Amino acid sequence: MKRLRLDRWGAQFLPPQYQVPRPRVLCPYQQASHDHRIQHSTRFYRSTPAIRDTPDYEDSIDLATPLEQLPSPPPKLASSSAKLAALHARLSLPSKLPLHTLARCLVDASADPSPDFNNSSLAILGSEILGYHTSEYLLCHYPRLPMTVLFAAQYAYVGPKALRSMTLEWGVEVAAEPGGEVDPGLLQLKRLRPEEAVIQAGETGRPNQQWAYRRGTSSRIVYDDQFGDLKKDATTASGNAMVVGSSTAQGPGATDEEASKNFVRALVGAVYLHAGRAAAKRFFEQHFLSRQLELSKLFDFKHAPRDLSRLCAREGFESPVARLISETGRLSRHPVFVVGVYSGNDKLGEGAGASLDEARIRAAAAALKGWYLYSPIDAMVPSDVEGGDKEKKKWEPAMIDIGEIIT
Amino acid sequence: MNCNPISRALPRAKLSSSPVNSLQASTICRRHESSYRRTQKRLRVKPDPSFTNTTTHQDHIIFNPPSSAPSVYHTPLKFLPKGDRRRDLYTSASSPSSSSHTTTQQQQQQQSTPTPSARLPPALKSPTEKKYHLTESDIASMRELRAADPRQWTRVRLAQRFECSEFFVSLCCHAPEIKSEREQQLEDIKRRWGRRKTEARQDRQRRKESWGRDE
Structure with missing residues (x-):
């Protein structure tokens, strides 16, 4: 060329x-x-x-x-x-x-x-x-x-x-x-x-x-x-x-x-x-x-739990289960619940909220962010190896994901 | 034993230097020595184990971060792709040979090691097994009932009768002829709400939308 x-x-x-x-x-x-x-x-x-x-x-x-x-x-x-x-x-x-x-x-x-x-x-x-x-x-x-x-x-x-x-x-x-x-x-x-x-x-x-x-x-x-x-x-x-x-x-x-x-x-x-x-x-x-x-901060999930269960089904993980990690003041005016979303024995995300629903949805959103915000350790960009210089490092192919969750 | 609370309340009364306060304190405050001691004991929080000097006569790093939500930039082990080096690092860190006493590593161990499900925290909802028990004829009869009398056979009643979820009923059949009627009823109810109730509902809706944005 x-x-x-x-x-x-x-x-x-x-x-x-x-x-x-x-x-x-x-x-x-x-x-x-x-x-x-x-x-x-x-x-x-x-x-x-x-x-x-x-x-x-x-x-x-x-x-x-x-x-x-x-x-x-x-x-x-x-x-x-x-x-x-x-x-x-x-x-x-x-x-x-x-x-x-x-x-x-x-x-x-x-x-x-x-x-x-x-x-x-x-x-x-x-x-x-x-x-x-x-x-x-x-x-x-x-x-x-x-x-x-x-x-x-x-x-x-x-x-x-x-x-x-x-x-x-x-x-x-x-x-x-x-x-x-x-x-x-x-x-x-x-x-x-x-x-x-x-x-x-x-x-x-x-x-x-x-x-x-x-x-x-x-x-x-x-x-x-x-x-x-x-x-x-x-x-x-x-x-x-x-x-x-x-x-x-x-x-x-x-x-x-x-x-x-x-x-x-x-x-x-x-x-x-x-x-x-x-x-x-x-x-x-x-x-x-x-x-x-x-x-x-750029994410805005409309149906975070549903997206997460679709993601787990697509990737072949166990379906996510919301579990109550800790809570305080359940009968008070300002309770705090900490809910984690687990797939099998692995925790995918964690969220805190004033109601069980809020904490569950926040946990699902955090899990989805954990998926989407994955970053490879030594990521290279194509322009790093441009120019054909001999002393430059060798190009390693970038990771390409199959795409986002569409529900 | 009865004079003890009064003697304990006295220093405060001296500070405030008003006879009314001392009188109130003597009548209201009924704190016994036993309960005071227990309260103090409860308030005495033990220092975190990471602060205790386990290594002898050596400088060491104290890693005791404040309790906070985990960062979303830390990809969980399950979400790492196959070839990622962090998989090996996580599994080696969670192996029992490298036992360390910091709290975060203990949490990582809990996350990544395969523990029996009894060790996991309790689930919010009891997990339900899907039955898949409805056949084609059942669904056809469900549709017939719904079409014959949608006011009698609502989604809730059909779900109870066929032992399925209301969502599944909505997948199988719908009744557009009573939809506008129901919406009209809901509008009538909403029109009766005052300003406070309307605004409270709107605020609640707004807060719910902010959950997905993590605000």
Whole structure:
């Protein structure tokens, strides 16, 4: 199989080979990054010699148009922004990642519709990388998780809300209004106006959408995004592409959450493109996997005892029996019962409650969680052995469970 | 012997320094020396065996965690897949050769060693053996009865007659013609409830849903 040269795709965030009409200003990247003497990016220049031979666009246009008329800050201002340098140092980003790309990650598509200057392309790549690393971690470390819990865990790790809170924790501030004169260290977005905030009941991608369809778990796996939600991004991305064609039209605004989400994703994509796969994985582990998520809180059992007896029947265990381990104050106002669920002589789970029923149901839920939250001891993820390095450890196949209980 | 309670109550009266309190104490408090001694003896809790220094003149680790529900991240032995290394670890830890005195390991022993069922705690419900005694003709007659007079032959009466569970009756036959009537009756009853009863019922329902979420 021919190997995909993903690093070549990085050429898109460097100056375009072909002439893209920029509405007011044309600020190619090569001049600025050339000043920084980024060694690895010289390879990209070889593919774009023509634009360097052309006369200076920057000087002529910069002299002609004041900064206030630009939709986003020009890239050459990135090297003089203290906020950008501080953010770069605070996140301990790899030194291969230039400040100009970091500045580009901060420009949302709502602020600058031109795909050569906003972060939309980086965000798409970063979203895929984040989704891949999160799902491989969850699937390999918790192979028995039910699908809905997987969706919820994925959302909790790399969902929009998590990315928004990460942006706040990183100390990235939002510009009041985007523009060329704004500090490039601020997140540039054009805010959504109240009358624009209409949720469109759009395409779901399902074949028989006009009839009443059920969004079951299986169809959510196939048709929906990585969180099991309807794909809103796809429609808006295509909308942005339409807007880009007509260069003067402004796209719809964005909320803080959307812009922060795109920024974090674009940053991951940029780390991947500039510093490589290993650096992107390290960045993911340091900033995303280091966040604590209580997986056991994501469960919601409707009929825990019934599910547990189905599980025991499926796995060939003895049917579960609830046994009273201890109790206190049975005749008082606040009794406490401790009930264990046993299969044969083995205790599967234990729960305490104010009534026998409550303790029994809690014990069954705890037993089910004990089943679903099983984690192999030395779980590996596929990206651990990627790259074909000789000194890396050998791949051991991940455990694959036959699936959750369906009653 | 009778003067003892008064003398015991005296120090308190001195502290409070009011004659009314001493009078109350002398009349109400009827604690004998024997009962006081017993109470004190009962309140004197022995230290956990893990605190006793079994090893002589050596530093040792005290492992005595507070009593709490077991973590759901500790997969029980029965739920471990075949090739997991923890199976061997659990079985070796539960073998009698490695006898240790900590409470948690004793609990693990109780969990994992095959003990006779007499040693297990009592079951909440007496286990019932399924009889599977109803034949096709029985089920057909059950359906006939239910269809003929659903008000007379309710699920409860059919279950009593055929010696099966009400759930099984509901699997075999149903009476949609009286369903709306029953629901109407229930609605009438619910309409007579006041605010407190309605809210109490709703709260109870909400609490029940939280059991499955483990809140």
